Amino acid sequence: MSVSPTEGRREARPAGAGAAARTTVKDLKGRVEPDWCPGCGDFGVLSALKQAIVELGLQPHEVMVISGIGCSSNLPGFINTYGMHTLHGRALAVATGAQLANHELKIVVTGGDGDGYGIGGNHFLHTMRRNVDLTYIVMNNQIYGLTTGQVSPTSVKGMKTKSTPEGSIENPINPIPLAIAAGATYVARGYTGQVKHLVELIKGGIRHRGFALIDAFSPCVTFNHDNTHDFFKQRTVKLEDRGHDPTNFAAAMEQGYRWGDEIPIGLFWKREDIPSLDELEPVLAEGGPLARRPLGVPPDVARSLIRDLM
Amino acid sequence: MSRYDLSIGIGGAAGQGIATPGDILARLFVRRGLHLSAYNAYQSIIRGGHIFLTLRTSDEPVLSFGDKIDVLIALNQDTMDRHLRLMRSGSAVLYNADKIKPGNAEPGVQLCHFSVKELAPGVKGDLVQNTIALSALLRLIGVEFKVLEEIINVQFRRKGPTVIEENLAVARAGYEYAGSRFQPFPWPLPDTGKRLAFFEGNQALAMGGAAAGVRFYCAYPMSPSSGVLHWMARHARQLGIVVRQVEDEISVINMAIGAAHAGCRAMCATSGGGFALMSEALGSAAMMEIPVVCINVQRAGPATGVPTKTEQGDLWQVMGAGQGDYPRIIVAPTNIPDCFKTVPRLFNLVDRFQCPGIILSDLLLSEGRASVDPAELDFNVPIDRGEVIGLNGALAPDGGYKRYRLTESGVSPRALPGTPGYMHTVATDEHDEDGVLISDEYTNPHKRRAMHEKRMRKMQGILAEIEPPKLFGPEEAQVTLVGWGSTEGVIREAMQRLAADGIAANNLQVKWLVPFHGEAVTRLLTKGAKTIIVENNYSGQFARYLRSETGLAADGHIRKYDGEPFMPHHIVDGVKAILSGAQRVYVPVHEIMV
Ligand SMILES: Cc1ncc(C[n+]2csc(CCOP(=O)(O)OP(=O)(O)O)c2C)c(N)n1
Ligand code: SF4
Numbered sequence: 001m002s003v004s005p006t007e008g009r010r011e012a013r014p015a016g017a018g019a020a021a022r023t024t025v026k027d028l029k030g031r032v033e034p035d036w037c038p039g040c041g042d043f044g045v046l047s048a049l050k051q052a053i054v055e056l057g058l059q060p061h062e063v064m065v066i067s068g069i070g071c072s073s074n075l076p077g078f079i080n081t082y083g084m085h086t087l088h089g090r091a092l093a094v095a096t097g098a099q100l101a102n103h104e105l106k107i108v109v110t111g112g113d114g115d116g117y118g119i120g121g122n123h124f125l126h127t128m129r130r131n132v133d134l135t136y137i138v139m140n141n142q143i144y145g146l147t148t149g150q151v152s153p154t155s156v157k158g159m160k161t162k163s164t165p166e167g168s169i170e171n172p173i174n175p176i177p178l179a180i181a182a183g184a185t186y187v188a189r190g191y192t193g194q195v196k197h198l199v200e201l202i203k204g205g206i207r208h209r210g211f212a213l214i215d216a217f218s219p220c221v222t223f224n225h226d227n228t229h230d231f232f233k234q235r236t237v238k239l240e241d242r243g244h245d246p247t248n249f250a251a252a253m254e255q256g257y258r259w260g261d262e263i264p265i266g267l268f269w270k271r272e273d274i275p276s277l278d279e280l281e282p283v284l285a286e287g288g289p290l291a292r293r294p295l296g297v298p299p300d301v302a303r304s305l306i307r308d309l310m
Numbered sequence: 311m312s313r314y315d316l317s318i319g320i321g322g323a324a325g326q327g328i329a330t331p332g333d334i335l336a337r338l339f340v341r342r343g344l345h346l347s348a349y350n351a352y353q354s355i356i357r358g359g360h361i362f363l364t365l366r367t368s369d370e371p372v373l374s375f376g377d378k379i380d381v382l383i384a385l386n387q388d389t390m391d392r393h394l395r396l397m398r399s400g401s402a403v404l405y406n407a408d409k410i411k412p413g414n415a416e417p418g419v420q421l422c423h424f425s426v427k428e429l430a431p432g433v434k435g436d437l438v439q440n441t442i443a444l445s446a447l448l449r450l451i452g453v454e455f456k457v458l459e460e461i462i463n464v465q466f467r468r469k470g471p472t473v474i475e476e477n478l479a480v481a482r483a484g485y486e487y488a489g490s491r492f493q494p495f496p497w498p499l500p501d502t503g504k505r506l507a508f509f510e511g512n513q514a515l516a517m518g519g520a521a522a523g524v525r526f527y528c529a530y531p532m533s534p535s536s537g538v539l540h541w542m543a544r545h546a547r548q549l550g551i552v553v554r555q556v557e558d559e560i561s562v563i564n565m566a567i568g569a570a571h572a573g574c575r576a577m578c579a580t581s582g583g584g585f586a587l588m589s590e591a592l593g594s595a596a597m598m599e600i601p602v603v604c605i606n607v608q609r610a611g612p613a614t615g616v617p618t619k620t621e622q623g624d625l626w627q628v629m630g631a632g633q634g635d636y637p638r639i640i641v642a643p644t645n646i647p648d649c650f651k652t653v654p655r656l657f658n659l660v661d662r663f664q665c666p667g668i669i670l671s672d673l674l675l676s677e678g679r680a681s682v683d684p685a686e687l688d689f690n691v692p693i694d695r696g697e698v699i700g701l702n703g704a705l706a707p708d709g710g711y712k713r714y715r716l717t718e719s720g721v722s723p724r725a726l727p728g729t730p731g732y733m734h735t736v737a738t739d740e741h742d743e744d745g746v747l748i749s750d751e752y753t754n755p756h757k758r759r760a761m762h763e764k765r766m767r768k769m770q771g772i773l774a775e776i777e778p779p780k781l782f783g784p785e786e787a788q789v790t791l792v793g794w795g796s797t798e799g800v801i802r803e804a805m806q807r808l809a810a811d812g813i814a815a816n817n818l819q820v821k822w823l824v825p826f827h828g829e830a831v832t833r834l835l836t837k838g839a840k841t842i843i844v845e846n847n848y849s850g851q852f853a854r855y856l857r858s859e860t861g862l863a864a865d866g867h868i869r870k871y872d873g874e875p876f877m878p879h880h881i882v883d884g885v886k887a888i889l890s891g892a893q894r895v896y897v898p899v900h901e902i903m904v
Contacts, residue, residue, distance in 0.1 A: 030735075031746050061730045066568070069738075076735045077747060082727035083735030084571060085747070086564065087594050093561040097568025097576065098727070100552050101526055105572065105728055123564075126557040283552045290552060291573030291726060295523025295693050301548060302689035305517065309507035310340065310684065 023059055025050050030078040041218030041229075042072050042139050044192025049108065049137065050079060051195075052202040063106045066095045068120060070112035071146045072139035072218065089119030092127040095134050096277070102289040103278040106206055107134040114144045117153040117173045128182040128211050133276035135205035135212045138175065139192075141220035142227045149223030159226060176256030179213045180249070180269045185276075186212035187252070187269040191236050192219070193229055194265065201267065210276040217265070232263070239266030246270045314344070314500050316451065317366040317376050321393060322385030325357040327437050331383070331444045332363045334461050336508055336679065338453065339367040343504030346681040347372040347799070349674065351874065351902075354533070354617045360388055362902070369500050372681070373799035377879045380495070381450065383443045384410055394419075396902060402492070404446055406439040422446060422492045429483040433476065441477055442484035449488035452498025458485065507684045511646045511675035512537025512579075515605055518653025519577045520549050521689045524603075526569035526576040528554040528562050530584060533617045534673040535607035538579040559584035563591040563604060570595070570602040571736065573698075573726040575657055579605035582624045583614060585631065592666045593632030596765065598736040599714065599724070601660035601667070601696070603653070608672040610873045619873025620673035622795060622846040625855065628668055629824060637663065637720070637768040639776075640824035642670040642795030646680040647687075648821070654691040659775060662696035663768045664721060670823070672846070674875040675796040697723040699732055712743040716760055720767030769825045776822040778830035783816030789885055790839040792864065794820040794852050797844050797876060804881035813885065820852070828859040840865040842888055844881055847871055850895075867895045874900045 028050040036042050053063055063081040067073035069088035076083030082105070086094045095109045116124055116138045127136075143161060144150040150163040154175070158167040179187045186208040190198035198216060205212030217232050239246075244255055244266065252269035278284050287293055297305070318335060320328050332348065339346045344367045353359035364375045382397055384390040384405040390412055397403060399418025407423035415421060424446060430438045448458055458481055466474045509517070516538045519527065527546075529539040539555065546553040552569075556562055559580050566576040580588065585606040595602050608624045610616035628640055639659055643652045652669060660667040699711075713734040715722040722743075725732030740748045740758050748754050748761075781790070783805055793801045798819045808815045818834055820826075835841050841864045843853045848871040853864055866888030870876055880898035887896050 031744060059730065060733050061728060064572075064727045065735075074747070077737070077745075080733050082733055083745075084568070084598070085735055085737035085739065086567075086598075087590055087738055090560065090564040090591065090594075093556070093564035094568035094571075096556075096561075097526065097528070097565035097570075098572040099568075100554070100565075101569035101572035101574040101576070102726075102728055122557050123561055126561070281552055283546055283550055287550065289573075289728075290525040290550075290569070291728075293525060293550060295525075295575065295695075296691075297520055297549065297689040299690070302521075302687075305520075305545070305689070306507055306684050306687050309509050309513075309682075309687075310337075310505055 022057065023054050025054055027060060028053060028080050030080050032077060034078045035074065036071060037222050039221040040071070041141060041192035041220070042075065044195050044198065045072070045110065045137055045139050045216055045218060046075055046078055048195050048198040048202055049110070051199045052206060053081070055199065056203055056206055058106060063108060064098060065108045065110060066091045066098065067109065068111045068115035069146070070115045070144070072110065072112040072141070073115055075110045089115050090123065091115070092120060092123040092136065096127060096130070096132045099132055099134055100278060100281065100284070100290065102291045103133065103284060104289050108206065109134055109136045111138060112145065113138055113140045113142060113154040114152045117175060121153070125182050128179055128184040128213070130277045131183060131185055131210045131274055133209055133211070133278055135202065135208070135214065137202065137214045137216055139218035140175070140215050141218050141224055143220050143224040145220045145223060156226070161223075174256065175213065175215045176268055177253050180252055180256060184213050184269070185210035185271045185274050186267075188212070188214045188267045189265045190214055190216040191232050191265050192216055193233060194236070197238065197265065204267065208270070209279070210274060235261060235263045236265045237262045239264050239268065244268070313368065313370055314497055315366070315368045316380050316495070316499070317364060317378055318381045318383070318447065319362060319364050319379040319393065320383040320385070321360065321362040321389030323358050323388070324352070324355055324361055326385045327440050328361050328363050328385065330465070331440055332365060334444065334465070335365050338457065338461070339365070340506040340508045340681050342499065343502030343506055344369055344500065344681070345372045345506065346508050346679065347375050348679040349375040349875065350677060352618050360392065362389070369502060373803040374878055377877045381447055383447065385439065385443070386410065393902065402450060404443045406442070420493055422450070422488070424484065424487055429487055430480045433480060438480055441480045445481040445484035446488035446492065449485050450492055450494050452494060455482070455485050505684070506681040507687065508679055508681045509646070510537060510677055510679045511649045511671060512607070512677065513541050514646050514649035515579065515653060515669065515671065515676070516541035518650040520545065520551065521650070521691050522654035522657040523575045523693055524551060524577045525574040526552050526566065527578065528556050528565050529578050529580065530556060530559050530562050532581045532584045534609055534677050535579040535581045535584075535605065537676060538605060559587040560591065563588040563602070566602050566604070567591060567595050567598070567600050571598065571600045571727065577603045577605070579607060581607050581609050582611050582627060585624065585627065589631040590633070592638070592668070593634060593636050594738040595666040596632075596636035596638060597738045599664040599722070599765070600736070601657070601664050603656055603660060603667045603669065605669040605671060607676040608670065610871070616873045618673070620846065620875050621871060621873065622672055622797070623848070623851065623871070624670065625823070625851040628670060629855070635766060637665045637765055637772070638824060639663070639665065639667040639772055640670060641667070641822050642820070643675065644795060644798035644819050644821050646675060646678065647682045649675060650687065654693070658692065658694040659772060662694055662721065663772050664696065664724060665768060670795055672796050697721060699723050699725040700729050713745045714741060714743045714761065714764070716743055716764050718767070719771050720764045721771070773825040773827065776825070778827035779818055779820050779834070781816050781818055781834055784814050785816070787814040787816040787839045789813065789815040789889070790818055790835060790841050791815055791844055791881070791885070792818045792820070792835070792841055792856070793844045794823065797846065800876045800878055801844055801881060803878040804885070807878055807882045808885060811882070813889070815885065823855075826859045831856070832860045832862060835860070835862055840889070842866040842868060842885060844868045844876065846875065866893070869895060869897055870900070872900050
């Protein structure tokens with residue numbers, strides 16, 4: 001495994017005061033079994049995420065997994081951390097609020113391509129330019145799964161679906177160059193058929209201070225008969241095997257646009273010199289997470305506010 | 311002391327510098343302990359158009375911006391043309407005769423003209439006419455020159471001694487000229503020896519949020535709610551509030567929900583269009599049981615509507631926001647100080663009942679300004695965060711933690727993310743007691759029903775916490791004027807006028823809209839007085855709501871939907887018309903063209 005080590009400026013904190021036992025994958029088992037179709041790519045993301053949390057030495061209560069709506073977005077229910085299963089497309093907005101309210105939480109956002117790049121497109125763009133410190137894992141199956149197989153913003157041109165029986169006539173979104181251009185500071189692509197590789201990408205994303213996108217090919221075995229496991233197995237190549245330098249902007253863009261017999265996965269782009277939103281927010285510079293600060297206005301401040309009105 | 315009551319109107323185009331004399335006068339009044347009500351009728355343009363600022367002051371509380379103008383300062387011809395015909399005997403009109411010609415005034419109207427060319431020869435710039443008009447006005451209302459001197463010193467401090475000297479000279483010329491040429495008002499501006507504060511409703515809402523302990527505020531700019539954002543941003547560092555302007559209102563409410571779930575008191579504000587975008591998320595806060603407060607400052611709709619004009623037209627939108635039935639609190643503060651007091655109160659309720667709270671303000675309240683006794687501004691408010699594990703001793707019951715435990719009150723203790731040992735997932739899908747989605751079991755009608763009833767039970771608890779509305783005014787009355795939210799002041803002033811005309815009226819002003827004290831209201835409205843509902847919208851949204859909650863149909867309606875707020879005589883005339891059987895729906899004509 002040669003994904004370049006991704007040391008963030010602030011290492012993932014070890015578990016609460018060192019007293020708690022090390023988290024195991026079993027500890028992270030959710031209350032219910034995933035309801036995904038057998039063979040769905042999303043299983044790979046769930047196990048990779050659990051593995052990454054274990055390897056980072058995080059305790060379940062230190063992590064919050066937030067999602068929108070879709071098959072993939074059901075993930076928070078299948079993992080024993082804090083979780084939010086919000087509205088279709090809104091996970092990143094919710095996550096930004098949660099991150100600013102408690103910047104000690106490790107926020108992981110999980111969802112589908114429709115959720116993130118379609119209805120949530122505006123939030124996607126702005127969360128990246130703000131460089132919010134969170135890890136966004138998009139289970140990209142190039143189709144709408146939960147609503148039973150309509151075209152998605154990442155469906156390839158010409159794809160026949162229930163809503164495009166003649167084949168899609170729209171160009172797909174390419175999230176990799178889009179994210180690099182929009183200001184994401186960690187941009188990677190994984191494939192759920194390569195779980196170990198994905199674990200490393202997710203660990204790097206969680207360690208990274210700033211917005212980390214991990215677009216994960218996660219085949220929908222029920223509705224997408226084009227972009228199947230076989231399709232990706234034959235085509236995916238690892239960037240690190242090709243000597244890609246993730247700090248080289250031009251190379252990252254170029255690799256991001258590749259789609260054909262070879263489709264690169266791995267870490268495309270990474271910058272560590274850009275502070276995340278919470279690091280730039282002066283109010284957060286002192287006094288710990290907002291959520292734990294005492295409420296109320298000190299009497300001298302109240303007096304000065306009133307004086308200003310007279 | 312006879313009741314002092316003076317109303318000053320300053321009119322001109324946007325960019326002509328109306329705000330500065332307005333601010334100076336407002337400060338002057340409240341520093342003498344006089345009460346104040348100010349309303350700015352403006353248009354959605356940066357330059358040009360017509361702006362009309364009304365400042366009314368009195369030694370008794372001022373309930374509305376009134377019916378009459380005692381002094382008109384016309385900064386351009388347009389203002390003169392629009393307003394002169396409304397000036398009554400005993401009033402005065404101040405204007406620069408170099409540029410502005412009066413028309414026909416009623417007898418007894420004092421036309422106070424001055425010439426900038428004569429009084430300030432060689433001084434360049436349009437603003438000099440404002441300085442002269444202001445100094446002449448102060449002379450008319452008996453304010454000593456040294457007060458003006460102090461104001462100018464403060465106002466131009468940063469511009470240096472030359473500018474101060476120049477302005478003082480102009481002011482002195484205007485003041486002396488007015489002394490020799492104009493007839494002063496019979497009563498000089500009183501000084502009560504007290505000092506009051508003044509602020510606009512948006513500031514009051516923002517300060518109420520600060521008092522409540524809001525730590526996260528976000529918004530997308532939209533008139534007339536942006537004042538809340540501006541105040542919050544200006545005081546963010548001082549108060550330790552993270553204030554963010556974000557990409558749209560959908561993001562606004564979802565971010566606030568995220569912050570609230572993580573443990574902050576979180577608030578946001580918008581106007582009708584932005585509120586429409588927030589609908590789905592408001593329901594999600596109820597489903598996930600996350601306390602969050604959203605302010606809707608209503609403006610005239612539909613759609614983008616009239617951005618700078620007032621209306622009470624979003625009641626049904628707010629009541630219908632979001633799909634399905636869900637517990638929520640909707641409150642309409644009735645005056646500007648009430649805006650301040652309502653926010654901490656609402657936060658305590660939404661924290662206790664873990665649901666969204668909505669404040670319905672409107673442009674009249676939010677951009678209107680009022681005096682307030684500083685003693686009324688109590689930032690030291692009670693804080694009740696409700697049942698939060700680890701915060702106030704609430705602990706998980708035996709048998710493990712269930713985020714959505716079925717309880718009699720409908721409230722289940724919440725655990726904030728980051729608390730060791732209480733991991734759970736909140737969901738906008740229907741779920742079981744432990745947060746597991748019901749759809750994971752291929753839906754379960756029994757669980758759905760139990761959970762839905764648990765949530766909705768909160769409404770009874772909330773109703774028990776909020777006070778029912780009371781009748782204000784004489785117990786025995788011919789008419790009960792029913793209003794909600796911002797119309798309280800103008801209705802109460804109209805009551806005084808009606809009483810003077812021999813018509814006994816009382817007022818039922820509804821503040822807490824949802825949940826609604828239907829029984830108490832029914833009791834009050836079936837005492838024999840005629841019921842007339844006053845509201846600032848076309849279709850009688852509150853009248854329909856009242857009927858749906860109580861079965862009561864009003865005897866008459868006074869409605870206004872031209873974008874301007876009611877003036878007292880609109881209500882007085884309406885009551886008389888309805889009592890004489892003429893109309894059931896009375897729509898006054900707004901005679902000032904603003
Ligand atoms: C506002 C709104 N619109 C539409 C839907 C219906 N809906 C649910 S999931 C979904 C798309 C799911 O696609 P994707 O995000 O790619 O996730 P997948 O199911 O493929 O994992 C849609 C349109 C909804 N829940 N809310
Ligand atoms: S429908 Fe597709 S995306 Fe959804 S669970 Fe099944 S395989 Fe996965």
